[in-house]
Amino acid sequence: MRIASPAIEVENLRKIYRVREGGSWRGRTREIVALDGISFAVPRGQIAGFIGPNGAGKSTAIKILSGILRPSSGLVRVGDLIPWENRIAHVARIGVVFGQRTQLWWDLSVGEGxxxxxxxxxxxxxxFARNRARLADALDLHAIMDQSVRQLSLGQRMRAEIAAALIHDPEVLILDEPTIGLDAPSKLAVRAFVRDLRREQGTTVLLTTHDMHDIEALAERVIVIGHGRILADSPFEALRATTLSERRLEVDFIGTPPVFDLPPGAKETERDGRSVTITFDPRQIPAPALVAHLGALAGLDDLRIGRPAIEEIITRFYADHAS
Incomplete structure (x- = not known):
């Protein structure tokens, strides 16, 4: 029995840009390594998050997967096709949504587009009629079908862009910042639609975003890229249990907080008047033990335990892998 191939396969992918210095054609050229031998595979029907800071190589990888760019070396297959060698067949089998670009026509209505x-x-x-009706229902597009794209709000336009990317039943959907600039209700609507799409249609989704709440809500697996290399590739829950396991303890002391040492796994990150903020790893020092340690040093007035912003943790993760 033949095992189904992944929806997306990337093997030792490299992309090098050569730029000329000095603004003259006679100037020297230097190489910028955008992708430095990355490899990963996305099984059919999976939602995978692909995250990284600006300049990490994320956009270059997406453009190669979409067939826009040709790599310097390495192999890519999307649905068994090599994107830059089979462009016409390839684009007929994928859908792409770029949050800051449009594939619809500004002066045409959504329906005409x-x-x-x-x-x-x-x-x-x-x-087409079935897909148009299904997408209009799922994305609440009926009221804007006769409006020109230039008249739409950002949230309306993004919903229309998603419909445009799916009108031909693609096997793979690439979402690049699909909720950028959207208000909270629009973000929730887009996330719900993507979850339903995967469950009902079995569509494979590769999601790139700077909004970690998109990743938390949608991704079963997270691929972290930085400096053109894969820094982590694991199920989201595994990433949460390690990189995202950190907690934050905010303590208000009755008087001026003392200067104190903390147990391994805890670190003071902020001090403001009577308040001290401590980040800690509950795998090394449980919250009750940390509170008891602080309470033995001075009187406590109040305390709050929560998670640091996911964006903050991921930013530190990138910094820890800098080289």
Whole structure:
């Protein structure tokens, strides 16, 4: 029995840009390594988060997967096709949403734009009608089908962009910052739609975003890229149990906080008047033990335990892997 190949395969992928210095064609050239031999695979039907800071190589990788760029070396297969060698067949089998770019036409209505994409992708009339109705229901597009794209709010436009990316039933959906600039209700609507799409259609989703709440809500697995290399690749829960396990303890003392030593696994990060903030790893020092340690040093007035912002933890994770 043949085992199904992954939806996305990336093997030892490298991309080097050569830039000319000095603004002259006679200037010297230098190399910028955007991707330094990354490898990963995404099984069919999985939602994988692909995260990294600006300049990490994320956008370059997405452009190669989309068939926009050709790599310097390495191998990529998306649905058994090599994107830059089979561009026409490839784009017919993927959907891409770039949060800061549009694939719809500003002066056409949403409905007209979808109809034009129907002709570009060669979607049969019956299938197009079914998909249009399904997407309009799921993404609440009925009221804006006759509006031009330039008249839409950002939230409306992003929902229309997702419909445009899915009108031809792609096997793989690449979402690049799909909730950028959206208000909270719009973000929740997009996240719910992506979850339903994966569950009902079995679509493979690669999600890149700086909004860690998107990752937390959607991704079963997280690939972390930095400096053009893969820094981590694990199920989200495993990442939460390690990199994201950190807690924050905010303590208000009755008087001026004393200067104190902390047990291993705890670190003071802020001191402001009577308040001290401590980050700690509960795997090394449980919260009750840490509170008892502080209470033995001075009187406590109040305390609060929570998680640091996910963005803050990920930023430190990047810094720890800097080289």
């Amino acid at each position: 979808l109809a034009l994409l129907r002709d570009i992708y060669g979607v049969e009339p019956d299938r």
